[in-house]
Amino acid sequence: MNDTSPLSATATPPSLLAAxxxxxNSFHMVVAQLIDGEIKLQDVMSEKVQLAAGLDADKLLSxxxxxxxxxxxxRFAQRVSDLPRKAIRIVATNALREAVNSREFLERAEDIMQTSLxxxxxxxxxxxxxxxxCQTRPPQDxxxxxxxxxxxxxxxxxxxKFQPRAxxxxxMGCVSFTQRYFPDGQISKAAFQKATYAALRELMSIQKRYRRLGWSNCVGSSGTIKAIRNACISLGLTEEHITARALDQLRQKILGYxxxxxxxEVKAERRALLPAGLAILCAAFDSLGIREMACSEGALREGLLFEMAGRLQHEDIRxxxxxxxxRRYHVDRHQAERVERSALQALGQVSDSWGLNDPQHAQMLRWAAHTHEIGRAISHAQYHKHSAYLLQNSDIAGFTNLDRQQLALLARSHRRKFPKDDFKQLPDSRQQACRRLAVLLRLASLLHRNRSHVKMPPLQLTVDNKQLSLRFPAGWLEQQPLxxxxxxxxxxxxKSLGLKLQVS
Structure with missing residues (x-):
């Protein structure tokens, strides 16, 4: 769940929602406030309850x-005790779908929560x-x-987009499969193979249809998949997403225990469930032919919250x-647009030479032009550092941690000495492109230092190996001593980047 996101331009009284x-496996609660069309995160609570572990062979919940x-x-009830009942929505999933005595639990739970489940x-x-x-990931074609x-x-x-087709x-779940195939915490190739085959049998019912419909991108959500992603990253098997190769390498690593x-490779509370979750995900990759999977911060409770708030707007959340x-940091929109125009103009001239042809490069540069000055809301002195801090440490709906990191680096490096070592915190595959985008943002910001509404003359930027050539119309630069x-x-x-800037 991310910090804020707008619903409409209509001002409405503040109200709280709880999903x-x-x-x-776990109970989760998200509390958010609606303020003038924005959802603002207030609180998040999560506890490992493992209801599914309490189901016996007869599906009786202990x-x-x-x-x-x-x-x-x-504990949840105390947190939401001041909320009107209509502002709370509580849903139960598989364990209570399976339990033959679920009604007994629901009645006791409703007495505590004083609302329906x-x-x-x-x-x-x-x-x-x-x-x-969908509400917490960038839109995809x-x-x-x-x-x-x-x-x-x-x-x-x-x-x-926002329309489910299948x-x-x-x-099959990480708790139920743990009980069935890894009940004592022992890991063996035979048990893992049985769990994988069981998952493959479940997937057979959808395999043909899903493969026929096809997809262009794959996203995983919730704790099990995020734990697997984090394990892959910690082992150096991938930089950001779960790949088929990284998943197989993780499988081999786990089977060595x-x-x-x-x-x-994962937090202590996730260890017992990891082999089962890994077997299920390996089966899904194999059955459906998945090559790569991104991870989402949003899942069921975020879907509940967004639906409660009536936020089904088809737009790029980013x-x-x-x-x-x-708006929050009172950015000078005219200045941001001036910097954006010049930065994108420069990008268009060097994109081929610098390998910046991906539409995401232009997108990131545009967002950086819009946000590189947010630190001015704190202080003009060192505002580029303030901007970087705000971007790095804010929850920005639709942006991954890596996205925020890149945006923060662009803001941090848009003026003064170039912090080239800071870019080493990025994956190797992102460093060069981000440094080059930073150079373009620096030039655009510099050219609009006077914040003038007077239109800039057309500029020409070319790249030849390590030389940048910036040309202006004849006589213009001589009239601009600053x-x-x-x-x-x-x-x-x-020069710290090994670049030579030639201006004429």
Whole structure:
């Protein structure tokens, strides 16, 4: 869940909403405030309850498991005690769908929460997960495959933009599979193979249809998949996304252990469930031919929250986020647009030479032009550092951690000495492009230092190996002594990158 996102331009009284997800493994709650058309995160609570572990062979939910859930809900209830009942939505998923005595638990839970609880069908769960993912991920052309591995079930959705085309919930989850195949924490190739085959059998029911419909990008959500992604990154198997190769390498690594206690690649509370979750994800990759999977911060509870707020607007959530940052920090929009125009003009002239042809490069440069001055809201002195801090440490809806990191680096490096070593924190594959975008932003910002409404003359920027040539119309630069001095200083700064700036 991200910090803020607009609903409409209409001013409305502040109100609070709470979305609660009673999952098979964990209970989650998100509390958010609606202020003048914006959703602002207020609180997040999450507790590992493992309801699914309390189901016996007859699908009877044990008293111990019920008590774990009820004690968690008592803490949730205190947090939302001042909210009107209509502002709270509570949904239960697979464990309570399966439990034959679920009604008993619901009645006790409703007494605590003083509002109704819903057991939602698997496909409704899948729909809400898809909504949560779409509202917190950048829009994509073509079909998107969303996979969410829960404690008792796995949801798989194919959709285009905000419209699901295929929804499915399969009876396989990290808790139920742990009980079945890794009950004592022992890890063996035989047990892992059995778990994988069981998942493949479940996937057979959707395999042909999903492959026929196809997709252009794949996204995973919730704790199990994020834990697998983090394990892959910590082992150096991938830079950001889960790839088929990284997944296979992680599988081999885990199979080298004899017990879950030996697993150090994930947090302690995730170790027991990792082999089962990994087997399910490996099966999904194999069955559906997945090559790469990104991860989403949004899932079921975010989908609930956005649906409650009536926020089904088909727009790029990142554009909303950037606009909100500009409003929040009182950015000079005219100046931002001037810098944007010059930066994109320069990009268009060097994109081939510098390998900056990906549309995301232009997008990132444009967003940087819009936000590089947000630090002025704190202080003019060192404002580029303030801007970087705000961008790095804010929840920006639709932006991944890596996106925020790049945006912060562009803001940090747009003036003064070039912090070239800071770019080493990026994956190797991103460093060069980000440094080059920073150079373009620096030049554009410098050329508009006087913040004048007078239109800049056309400029010509060319790149030849390590030399940048910046040309202006004849006689123009001689009439701009401040710009001339700034460009001379910039030439000195760029030497640290091995670049020679020639101005004429």
């Amino acid at each position: 609660i997800d009673l999952g098979s 008293e111990e498991a019920q008590q774990r859930g009820l004690e968690c809900l008592a 819903e057991i939602i069908p698997g496909r409704e769960e899948a729909r809400l997960i898809y909504l949560g993912v 073509g079909m998107r495959l969303v996979i969410d591995i829960g404690g008792g079930s796995t949801e798989l959705v194919l959709g285009e 929804l499915e919930s399969l009876e 004899r017990h879950v206690d030996e697993i150090t 554009e909303r986020s950037i606009s909100m940052l500009m 710009t001339q001095a700034d460009l001379e200083q910039e030439a000195e700064y760029l």
